[in-house]
Amino acid sequence: QHLRQVGVVGKFVEFFGPGVAQLSIADRATIANMCPEYGATAAYFPVDDISIGYLVQTGRDKEQVMCTKKYLEAVGMLRDFKNSSQDPDFTQVVELDLHTVVPCCSGPKRPQDKVAVSDMKKDFETCLGAKQGFKGFQIAPDQHNSVIKFNFEGCDFELTHGSVVIAAITSCTNTSNPSVMLGAGLLAKKAVEAGLTVKPYIKTSLSPGSGVVTYYLRESGVMSYLSHLGFDVVGYGCMTCIGNSGPLPDSVVEAITQGDLVAVGVLSGNRNFEGRVHPNTRANYLASPPLVIAYAIAGTVRIDFEKEPLGINTSGKKIFLKDIWPTRNEIQAVERQFVIPGMFKEVYQKIETVNESWNALDAPSDKLYTWNPKSTYIKSPPFFDGLTLALQTPKTIEDAYVLLSFGDSVTTDHISPAGNIARNSPAARYLTSRGLTPREFNSYGSRRGNDAVMARGTFANIRLVNKFIDKQGPQTVHFPSGETLDVFDAAERYKQAGHPLIVLAGKEYGAGSSRDWAAKGPFLLGVKAVLAESYERIHRSNLVGMGVIPLQYLPGEDAGTLGLTGRERYTIIIPEKLKPQMNIQIKLDTGKTFHAIMRFDTDVELTYFHNGGILNYMIRKMAS
CATH class of the missing domain: 3.40.1060.10 (Aconitase, Domain 2)
Structure with a gap:
């Protein structure tokens, strides 16, 4: 922050x-x-x-x-x-x-929105009623204390706004940090010994940063306590942080839907952008591994740990977080005893033999990859279709329609989500046409080798806010017909009619993960340029790499000051001789003209553009 x-x-x-x-x-x-x-x-x-x-x-x-x-x-x-x-x-x-520096979390929708743990309850309740936005859910005041009863595995439970339904110790960032991981283990040990439990419907998981972490958690004796609270090792690598938590129990989803509840995911990941963690958790907070356990036990983020008990044990005693929080000396003592050189050597020596499933894979030895036309995971991409060795002179983009119009902080997760594939989405319809059932859809991240899925998944985030429509969702207006369509379907109609497309955006367009498909996807949809107030550095570079023009408003200007609605048609004048960061002219079908900065920042980036992107540039370079 x-x-x-x-x-x-x-x-x-x-x-x-x-x-x-x-x-x-x-x-x-x-x-x-x-x-x-x-x-x-x-x-x-x-x-x-x-x-x-x-x-x-x-x-x-x-x-x-x-x-x-x-x-x-x-x-x-x-x-x-x-x-x-x-x-x-x-x-x-x-x-x-x-x-x-005080103990804090980040959320409910962005990693830079810090919330002190002591302020969490108050902050969440403020967000409930605030206007829809980064810190608001716009829930009516008379609905703030709604309670939805449901049954899970034969027992009755209740969910409210702020109820925790996902608690995950996950990420590449801090699950290799011995202090916080052992701190989480010691907290779990003390919680179990105090008689505390985690409600069974909460989806708990532990995905360590490496096998070393599992080793010292097991050797130090805390792994069994983590497991007792439901935090079992589910694997190594990207899990809940990127949307790979898997489905919630049906009864939990039904309760959330029935009450239009702002359910919560708490995770030790590094990103919590809208729609990323899980479609049913509208609020997601990033927290340290010990705090993930604390909120899992509490079952809600509407708790003041200093004044309210974490839980009540079977003897009726109130247990506060301060009663079971491990001291720095306790953590360091365990770390000195179990995080030792011999442990690293033992784990690293086994790295090539420990995974029998990986070692059993049959890897082809051919010099050229043999495409399997039946595969729905790996498909020959269309990026080089029609490529010739001769350079094509960049042409003016004429009469482009605006596919989408955004505000600030549109992330790469909004542009190209990595999580589960919704059953009513264009990607789902494509996979169904290939004979797959919903259980076999998997995630967008798992199918990044299939351009047909990824193009259909572009702008498919369920929390997408497009100014052309009055609700969240992956839809837009197809202006020639006036119909509201899924973004992919609208883009296909424009493409079939030969209409180029652009995207309008505010500040920080492309924030978040350096996701290459957030540039590849718009390219496949026919987006020729993006016009934004500012860009996240990596995403701007990725757009350049795909030959999509990153345009930036002049200082002091934006869509509002220029009176742009996005319903105009845009002609972007591309001069024959280009220079880095030069101003170019944009004409509208309304007769209005304005200028924007062409954000090719270096001569090398201009070379990529003249080649139609870095992929074409590399092929031509290799061929020559």
Whole structure:
């Protein structure tokens, strides 16, 4: 949040100062790994003695470690963060006092929207009634305390706004951090010993960052307590954070739908954009692994942990979070005992033999890939259809229709969702036509090798807010007919009639994951350009790579100031001679004319554009 407010898009962020010496390597890795969330080009911590110690701790050869240290000392790259004379000169310095950092979560719809744990209950209840937006659900005041009763496995339960239905310790970011993972394990141990449980309908899961984590959780004795609360290891890699949690129980979904409830997912992931985690959790909060367990036990985010008990055990005793929260000394003692060099060596030595299923796969040895026409997972893509060695002169985009008109912070998850494929979607209809049942649809992420699915999944996020229609959903207006259609179906009609398309957007278009299909998908739909107030750095680069023109309003201008409704037709004048970041003219069918910046930022990017994208450029380069 701090770096988002400062604005670090396109910048290299180096962390320095005496506070860095208080952070473990795992903590530093977590902060650096969140770089895409605050928009920088790169974020890093210089090497110090703690870095060297980490190499020893993880089982690296001691002689090699000492050689590394001597080299870094010799070239002046080994830092002492307490010695300010070693600090380099920076273009800009942003200060953060670690004493001001408090336990917090992020949500309910964006990772940069920080909420102190002490304010969570109040903040969520404010969001309930607030206008629909990043911090609002627009629930009528008389519905805030709605209660829906349902039955699960023969027992009666209740759901309300704020009820937790997904609790997942998941992500590449912090499930390799021993302090927080062991902290979660110790909290689970104390919770079980205090007689606390997690309601059985809550979908709980644990997906560690590596086999090493499973090893030390098991060896330290906390794994059984995590399992007792439902946090069993479900695998390694992208899970709930990218929408791979799987379905909720039918009775839970029915209760959420019946009450139009704002159900909650709490996860230790790094992204919580709308529609990403699960279609039935409208609010999703990012939290540390211990807090995921705490909210799972509480069963709701409408709780003040300082004043309200986490739960009541079978003896009727109120158990507060402070009663079972592990101390720093307890966590460090377990970490010193079980996170040791021998453990890393043992796990790493088995890496090529431990997965029998992977090793049993039959890998083809042909030099050329043999496409299987029956496969619904891997399909020969159309990106090179009609490609010739001769360059085509870029042409003016004439009389383009606007496919979609957006506000601010449209993420790559809005553009190309990675989660489950809805049963009533164009992608579902395609898969059904190939003989698949809904149980076999899987997710968009799993089918990224099939362009037919991914094109149909473009702008298919159920939380999409398109200014052309008055409700959330993956639909738009097909202006020649006036019909409201699924985005893919509208794009197909435009394509069949030979009409080019553009997209209008506000600030931070393309925020979030560096998802290549968020550029490939619009390209396949026939989108020739995007006109936005600003772009997330990686997504702008991906648009360039696919030959889609990223246009940016001039400073002080936007769709509002220019009076654009999106119902006009746009002619984008492409000059023969282009320069990086040049202003170009846009004419509307209304007679209005204005200028925008063509965001090809370098000569190399112009070369990609002249080739129709980086893929065509590489093929031509290889052929020549």
